[in-house]
Amino acid sequence: MNHIVNTRLRGQDGLFTVRWADGLITAVQAQATPVPPHEVPADALDGEGRLLIPPFVEPHIHLDATLTAGQPRWNLSGTLFEGIERWAERKATVTRADTKARAHRTIRMLAEHGIQHVRTHVDVTEPGLGTLAAMLEVRDEARDLVDLQVVAFPQEGIESFANGRALMSEAVAMGVDVVGGIPHFENTREQGVSSVHFLMDLAERHGRLVDVHCDETDDPASRFLEVLAEVTRVHSMGPRVTASHTTAMGSYDNAYCHKLFRVLRQAGLSFICCPTESIHLQGRFDTYPKRRGLTRVPELDRAGLNVCFAQDSIVDPWYPLGNGNILRILDAGLHICHMLGYEDLQRSLDFVTTHSARALALGDRYGIEPGRPANLVLLSADSDYEVLRTQGHAVASIRHGEVIMRRTPSTVQWGPQEAGSQTA
Ligand code: 17E
Ligand code: FE2
Numbered sequence: 001m002n003h004i005v006n007t008r009l010r011g012q013d014g015l016f017t018v019r020w021a022d023g024l025i026t027a028v029q030a031q032a033t034p035v036p037p038h039e040v041p042a043d044a045l046d047g048e049g050r051l052l053i054p055p056f057v058e059p060h061i062h063l064d065a066t067l068t069a070g071q072p073r074w075n076l077s078g079t080l081f082e083g084i085e086r087w088a089e090r091k092a093t094v095t096r097a098d099t100k101a102r103a104h105r106t107i108r109m110l111a112e113h114g115i116q117h118v119r120t121h122v123d124v125t126e127p128g129l130g131t132l133a134a135m136l137e138v139r140d141e142a143r144d145l146v147d148l149q150v151v152a153f154p155q156e157g158i159e160s161f162a163n164g165r166a167l168m169s170e171a172v173a174m175g176v177d178v179v180g181g182i183p184h185f186e187n188t189r190e191q192g193v194s195s196v197h198f199l200m201d202l203a204e205r206h207g208r209l210v211d212v213h214c215d216e217t218d219d220p221a222s223r224f225l226e227v228l229a230e231v232t233r234v235h236s237m238g239p240r241v242t243a244s245h246t247t248a249m250g251s252y253d254n255a256y257c258h259k260l261f262r263v264l265r266q267a268g269l270s271f272i273c274c275p276t277e278s279i280h281l282q283g284r285f286d287t288y289p290k291r292r293g294l295t296r297v298p299e300l301d302r303a304g305l306n307v308c309f310a311q312d313s314i315v316d317p318w319y320p321l322g323n324g325n326i327l328r329i330l331d332a333g334l335h336i337c338h339m340l341g342y343e344d345l346q347r348s349l350d351f352v353t354t355h356s357a358r359a360l361a362l363g364d365r366y367g368i369e370p371g372r373p374a375n376l377v378l379l380s381a382d383s384d385y386e387v388l389r390t391q392g393h394a395v396a397s398i399r400h401g402e403v404i405m406r407r408t409p410s411t412v413q414w415g416p417q418e419a420g421s422q423t424a
Helices: 080-091 096-111 130-141 164-174 189-206 225-234 254-267 275-281 297-302 326-336 342-346 348-352 354-359 384-389
Strands: 003-009 016-021 024-030 044-046 051-053 056-061 115-123 147-153 209-214 241-245 270-273 306-309 376-379 394-399 402-406
Touching: 003 376, 056 096, 056 326, 056 354, 096 115, 096 130, 115 130, 115 209, 115 354, 130 147, 130 164, 147 164, 147 209, 164 189, 189 209, 189 225, 209 225, 225 241, 225 254, 254 297, 270 297, 270 354, 275 326, 297 306, 306 326, 306 348, 306 354, 326 348, 326 384, 342 348, 342 384, 348 354, 348 384
Parallel strands: 003 044, 003 051, 056 115, 115 147, 209 241, 241 270, 270 306
Antiparallel strands: 003 016, 016 024, 051 376, 376 394, 394 402
């Protein structure tokens, strides 16, 4: 296989042929006419008028915790905090083999849905850092399916966990791509602030990206995003810094948010919203009216900030469902965030492709342009709107020029009168 014909590209009219050689895209050509099915060459894939995109991105997941829900106990309150307690119990029994097996199984679930770029947080509040060592091996072993970024994530705190700072430094020495944090979970406001200064300094000195679990709470007094943004601005680190969750922003009052947004724009950092996770974990201390517990996705987007959607969990102590399909997350996110307006529908895939790629700082390793990796995903429908409306799927995934996944979309067979007719 070295090209695909009869495919559509986002934001452009007509059909296109995309060619590649030695794993790199060599040409993107507009077609004057469709290539009839019987004339499609043996070394080409027929796009059949469907949308071709660069791969989906999973910008925020916890591969070390996936597929552990209920082990040893279920999270019965549905809160973030009980999730952290349940995970601490499961963490006591993890082995490297267990971590690797679950991570590889989950990566297949992601790749099955056209995801080829993944950022995983890995809990480094673990003496010995065995889980991190295992995940760094997974990063190499899974190369044929995904590019994996590993985040040093201090689940139980940097300042409020024994040797938290040393564990973070050790994780960087072991080769993580990204430095994480969890300021809202530190014991005091002061520890939260100092944890942000510590992790930003660590990332800057070692040339790593930053992705902080920031203000993942409904507490309107949780204001660590302003600290993260201000350090980002002062050190001009915007393209390298991401704030994940920021759900407290859904509880801030508008006067504070107005001021906050000025700092956010100056900092130019990215945002990740995990809509299914947050609608499940937040609002848990409310009766009615009940908060949605999500960050301000459309407002960030309209302010020109980079924001994307992520899964966060698949069957773990924080969230019991999930199957790897990021389009399910997009569907939920657009609903919960009041983003089903005409303009949003035309460009909805931005939130699970280009925006996420920008958060991961993928640069020219991403996109359908000559010279970039021949990483391409063919979808089951012909536009953003139709992919969303039909709950579409990735039907083929090409990585470095090789087809790594094909999916046959389901078909409906009608009864005798209309036998043979099909609906995608
Ligand atoms: N840990 C955390 O602090 N927050 C989450 N949403 C998950 C793990 C999944
Ligand atoms: Fe997370």
